[in-house]
Amino acid sequence: DTAVSQTPKYLVTQMGNDKSIKCEQNLGHDTMYWYKQDSKKFLKIMFSYNNKELIINETVPNRFSPKSPDKAHLNLHINSLELGDSAVYFCASGQRGYYEQYFGPGTRLTVT
């Protein structure tokens, strides 16, 4: 069974569109994360979220918003996509209080 899954694996879309990436974890963790890996391979945290607290990296544009229907899911919604949003987005989960995190396979977003 896949511990952390993401859909879709690839996403190609045009500038200005709105898109969502879904993430699910079956590890029973209470905290989920979104990371962005750009073309230079730098991996940066975007959000961390549990049912009590959303922590947003201050560099993340407000066009990006995490949405969590329940503890096992954290979706990433992006409005008005820009060329610079092209990257690989990774979802991760962990237990609050620990830095041991489990990552999904990534979603490669290409904005044209």
Added chain:
Amino acid sequence: DAKTTQPPSMDCAEGRAANLPCNHSTISGNEYVYWYRQIHSQGPQYIIHGLKNNETNEMASLIITEDRKSSTLILPHATLRDTAVYYCIVRDSGAGSYQLTFGKGTKLSVIP
């Protein structure tokens, strides 16, 4: 959080031990050393972590110097599948958000 320094790249012969160094000379008493790796086109993978004692699990061993200013990740018998970027991360156990901050890491190439 303490800054870490890793060599940008290393080679290792298949079947030999891979020793990946990490310098964290400004580490404080509450900070743990974590190691992750990212195999090409996959999400990062947790390997091991430690505070001051040496640690071993099924994947690797972590050797932390007595002054805790540096550490070495050891893959005892490297295989081609261990080719990846290895990240050394130092984080405070009481940091709150438990977000990971990835540096540039060390690109390990295991050579047949």
